[in-house]
Amino acid sequence: METALDLSKLLSRRARSIDASGIRKVFDLAAHLKDPINLSIGQPDFPVPDELKRAAIKAIEENRNGYTQTQGCPELLRAIWTRLGSEIGWTPEPSGGLSAIVTSGTSGALLLAMMCLLDEGDEAIVPDPYFVMYPQLGALTGGRIVTCDTYPDFRMTAARIERLITPRTKVVLVNSPGNPTGVVLGERELADIVDLCRARGILLISDEIYDEFTFSESLEGGRFPTPTRMSKDCLLIRGFGKTYGCTGWRLGFVAGPHDIVQSIAKLQQYTFVCAPSMAQYAAVHAYDIDMRPWVNRFEKRRDTVLAAFDGVAQVARPGGAFYAFVEVPPALGLTASQFVEKAIAESVLVIPGKVFSTRDTHFRLSFAAKEETLERGLSVLRGLMTR
Numbered sequence: 001m002e003t004a005l006d007l008s009k010l011l012s013r014r015a016r017s018i019d020a021s022g023i024r025k026v027f028d029l030a031a032h033l034k035d036p037i038n039l040s041i042g043q044p045d046f047p048v049p050d051e052l053k054r055a056a057i058k059a060i061e062e063n064r065n066g067y068t069q070t071q072g073c074p075e076l077l078r079a080i081w082t083r084l085g086s087e088i089g090w091t092p093e094p095s096g097g098l099s100a101i102v103t104s105g106t107s108g109a110l111l112l113a114m115m116c117l118l119d120e121g122d123e124a125i126v127p128d129p130y131f132v133m134y135p136q137l138g139a140l141t142g143g144r145i146v147t148c149d150t151y152p153d154f155r156m157t158a159a160r161i162e163r164l165i166t167p168r169t170k171v172v173l174v175n176s177p178g179n180p181t182g183v184v185l186g187e188r189e190l191a192d193i194v195d196l197c198r199a200r201g202i203l204l205i206s207d208e209i210y211d212e213f214t215f216s217e218s219l220e221g222g223r224f225p226t227p228t229r230m231s232k233d234c235l236l237i238r239g240f241g242k243t244y245g246c247t248g249w250r251l252g253f254v255a256g257p258h259d260i261v262q263s264i265a266k267l268q269q270y271t272f273v274c275a276p277s278m279a280q281y282a283a284v285h286a287y288d289i290d291m292r293p294w295v296n297r298f299e300k301r302r303d304t305v306l307a308a309f310d311g312v313a314q315v316a317r318p319g320g321a322f323y324a325f326v327e328v329p330p331a332l333g334l335t336a337s338q339f340v341e342k343a344i345a346e347s348v349l350v351i352p353g354k355v356f357s358t359r360d361t362h363f364r365l366s367f368a369a370k371e372e373t374l375e376r377g378l379s380v381l382r383g384l385m386t387r
């Protein structure tokens with residue numbers, strides 16, 4: 001039936017300004033493929049650990065299905081603080097110090113944090129390439145998202161950030177290990193960013209959704225490099241979805257300065273209300289589970305990817321996560337979107353860089369795929385580059 005509504009008048013500028021066409025185009029192109037070699041997926045290829053499945057089922061069967069406290073169920077908050085205490089030395093200090101809140105995914109955390117911080121015209125500096133949500137946080141909040149070009153090594157350094165700071169800059173957002181590059185920033189680089197933000201009165205937000213997926217050579221003194229170990233004036237954002245293969249459970253958290261976290265709680269109360277209850281009760285047990293065997297497996301796959309493109313294409317070495325951001329060899333004379341169309345024509349699904357960037361020179365390959373699938377896909381991609 002024809003609609004009598006004039007949607008162009010009804011839809012807000014906010015909704016109209018968000019363009020989802022880049023990624024949709026890839027999926028449209030792929031829709032007719034029967035059994036694609038899918039290297040486009042942004043989530044792990046392992047099942048949720050049995051302990052977590054059982055805990056979620058138990059919570060549902062025990063009728064613990066109601067709202068939790070806005071801030072999160074006390075058992076999970078305790079588990080989070082135990083982890084943060086041992087890992088980065090943070091402990092809850094509700095009267096003016098540090099707080100935490102459990103959120104509906106890391107996306108929920110990012111949205112609410114930015115809604116609390118950015119007024120119309122206020123600026124947040126984010127890396128380019130970026131996680132797809134980052135630029136949209138401008139439209140969603142009214143703030144202005146300023147992209148920090150990190151090509152070709154994808155390191156968001158203090159020097160690159162400093163050039164972009166204006167009197168309106170309120171936030172610097174770092175993401176390490178990064179999506180779509182897998183690049184991990186070192187402690188020295190993070191310390192410089194912490195110092196810069198402190199000197200300029202800017203809040204540093206650290207999106208650490210891939211913290212557990214840090215490969216051995218990127219750990220420093222056996223530890224994951226995080227700015228939060230150097231400063232409590234940071235907003236730490238982490239998630240459970242990627243680490244434990246439960247992205248659909250929508251679970252993340254924010255920890256940081258008490259007053260900011262309380263503002264986030266206020267907005268959560270009137271939006272998401274609370275994170276999904278059964279996921280919260282399950283995640284209480286998450287930190288008891290050792291995901292290292294999977295991380296080691298991803299590290300081996302990373303090595304396979306680097307070996308496949310060695311001498312053929314430039315790839316910044318991923319130190320974590322499960323992505324590689326591969327440059328389309330300039331000699332081919334193709335944009336990344338054109339190259340990806342060719343790959344899809346040969347049944348290999350990867351995502352063109354312009355979905356994650358203002359440039360269209362690279363593509364994102366996810367190695368969250370079975371080794372055999374990965375090998376087949378790499379062979380096709382390599383073939384397209386060398387033919």
Ligand SMILES: Cc1ncc(COP(=O)(O)O)c(C=O)c1O
Pocket residue numbers: 042104105106107108131175178179207209239240241247250251252
């Ligand atoms: C860097 C980064 N941050 C945040 C998210 C959002 O994760 P969630 O599923 O927890 O909302 C993603 C998901 O791909 C991501 O890559």
